[in-house]
Amino acid sequence: MMMSENPTIALVGPGAIGTTIAAALHEAGRTPTICGRSAHEHLTLRVDGGDVVVPGPVRTDPTEIKKTVDLVFVAVKSTQVEAAAPWLSALCAAQTVVCVLQNGVEQRTLVAPYLPGSPVLPSVVWFPAQREPDASVWLRGKARLTLPDTPMTGVVLAALQGTRCSVDVAADFTSIAWRKLLQNAVAGLMVLTGRRAGMFSRDDITDLSLAYLRECLAVARAEGAVLGDEVPQEIVDKFHAFPADLGTSILADRQAGRPLEWDIRNGVVQRYGRSHGIPTPISDLVVPLLAAASDGPG
Ligand SMILES: NC(=O)C1=CN([C@@H]2O[C@H](COP(=O)(O)OP(=O)(O)OC[C@H]3O[C@@H](n4cnc5c(N)ncnc54)[C@H](OP(=O)(O)O)[C@@H]3O)[C@@H](O)[C@H]2O)C=CC1
Numbered sequence: 001m002m003m004s005e006n007p008t009i010a011l012v013g014p015g016a017i018g019t020t021i022a023a024a025l026h027e028a029g030r031t032p033t034i035c036g037r038s039a040h041e042h043l044t045l046r047v048d049g050g051d052v053v054v055p056g057p058v059r060t061d062p063t064e065i066k067k068t069v070d071l072v073f074v075a076v077k078s079t080q081v082e083a084a085a086p087w088l089s090a091l092c093a094a095q096t097v098v099c100v101l102q103n104g105v106e107q108r109t110l111v112a113p114y115l116p117g118s119p120v121l122p123s124v125v126w127f128p129a130q131r132e133p134d135a136s137v138w139l140r141g142k143a144r145l146t147l148p149d150t151p152m153t154g155v156v157l158a159a160l161q162g163t164r165c166s167v168d169v170a171a172d173f174t175s176i177a178w179r180k181l182l183q184n185a186v187a188g189l190m191v192l193t194g195r196r197a198g199m200f201s202r203d204d205i206t207d208l209s210l211a212y213l214r215e216c217l218a219v220a221r222a223e224g225a226v227l228g229d230e231v232p233q234e235i236v237d238k239f240h241a242f243p244a245d246l247g248t249s250i251l252a253d254r255q256a257g258r259p260l261e262w263d264i265r266n267g268v269v270q271r272y273g274r275s276h277g278i279p280t281p282i283s284d285l286v287v288p289l290l291a292a293a294s295d296g297p298g
């Protein structure tokens, strides 16, 4: 699918990931319409070379949107898609490309019901970014996405071409998305301890993580992911190498008392495990604890 020369672009969900992508687009002269929940005059991305300020305002009323756009980036949490649906109705026509910047392997299923048949492009978001108390976002790694190879991938490639956010296109997107899901699943253990990446240097947490990752790997393979036996160790090695104070977005939500993406990051392994008849004893412990931390009661 080709994009018009000056495509119109909107970003729904100007949080940690959304601000990073909005800043990348803005630096390349492709400033998106920013659609959020909280009003801000501008967005600020903290990067090594200083701040990137993206002019706003952040729009908060979907009824103000009078025209659909060519490309929408969706960067709300998976728990916020339903509430963000009025933005999707206002911004999307049948030909609008909707690129979902979320964790998980179910972006299409989650977002498509709120669209007028627009094509949905899932992505793998590799970089850590965190919201700071002053509402700026701290980009803590190299901005990088992986996209599946589809007829509309070129639209996103063109939009992000020459920006600080690099994009890889994967022939086997399923395997890459599941690999990232394994990383996210084990990161969920940080919610249960209230600790950051430094906790993975403990031998007992390393052993638990490896066992959990092997369980997730069995489910990923049953879902068609081609991932080797070395993947659990590689993911744990990654956590060992992270700065000790690096968190994860689900921990940030826990600490802010927000709903957690427990279902798309952890519950998914238990759900698919059940459908394939694969035992998931670690998920059976971890998932109810995360679900209760998120949704209560109590
Ligand atoms: N942060 C990270 O390092 C990474 C995150 N991810 C994934 O990316 C996705 C986005 O995460 P992240 O950026 O951290 O999330 P954030 O919570 O930082 O951002 C979500 C944004 O969506 C806004 N929002 C909430 N509800 C609505 C609504 N109804 N309409 C419009 N905007 C709304 C929020 O507004 P408000 O300011 O009011 O809360 C916030 O600006 C998640 O799936 C996450 O798992 C993937 C890789 C890394």
Ligand SMILES: CC(C)(CO)C(=O)C(=O)O
Pocket (backbone or CB within 6 Å): 103, 125, 126, 127, 128, 129, 183, 184, 187, 247, 248, 249, 250
């Ligand atoms: C930072 C990262 C990449 C690792 O878990 C992430 O996906 C998140 O925080 O949600």
